[in-house]
Amino acid sequence: MSLKGxxxxxxxxxxxxxxxxxxxxxxxxKMAAKKLNMPETSTLEQIEELVEREPDKIPxxxxxENELKAMEINLESFKVEVDDRKHxxxxxxxxxxxxxxxxxxLILYGVYxxxxxxxxxDANDExxxxxxxxxxxxxxxxxxxxxxSGSSTK
Numbered sequence: 001m002s003l004k005g006x007x008x009x010x011x012x013x014x015x016x017x018x019x020x021x022x023x024x025x026x027x028x029x030k031m032a033a034k035k036l037n038m039p040e041t042s043t044l045e046q047i048e049e050l051v052e053r054e055p056d057k058i059p060x061x062x063x064x065e066n067e068l069k070a071m072e073i074n075l076e077s078f079k080v081e082v083d084d085r086k087h088x089x090x091x092x093x094x095x096x097x098x099x100x101x102x103x104x105x106l107i108l109y110g111v112y113x114x115x116x117x118x119x120x121x122d123a124n125d126e127x128x129x130x131x132x133x134x135x136x137x138x139x140x141x142x143x144x145x146x147x148x149s150g151s152s153t154k
Contacts, residue, residue: 011065017072018044028068035060088146102143109136 017028033042036050036057051057092098116129 011061011068014061014065014068015044017068028064031067032061032064035064085146098143098146102147105136105139105143109140112136 011032014028014032018025029042029044029047030040032047033040036042036047038046038050047061051061112132116133
């Protein structure tokens, strides 16, 4: 069988990623080689030859295939999240409402912290203070992630 024969039938994601020429190709081949107890420098042809000679290695190859599919799904969902965030930023870049809301939340956060700090300790209800500080911190963190971050905010 030629390359993409048995390997293409058992691990099409591996073959597609490995032959795509992108930087992930080397990682995919190394993953498969490691699962099959082969040197990391192995090629797709060597992996296919091993699977043809030793069919008992097929479960390890299938496991690599499943891991690659999971990585591919994660990458796609990350791209969707980033595009969604970018679209939201573009939508609101000329709108003053989120900016005013963010500045107001930052000012209120500072005023609240200052007020709690100045108040006598006996007058503070620590549970309420913690609750309000947690909520305000969450609001500020979400706004900062929206405007300045490229990372996931889950």
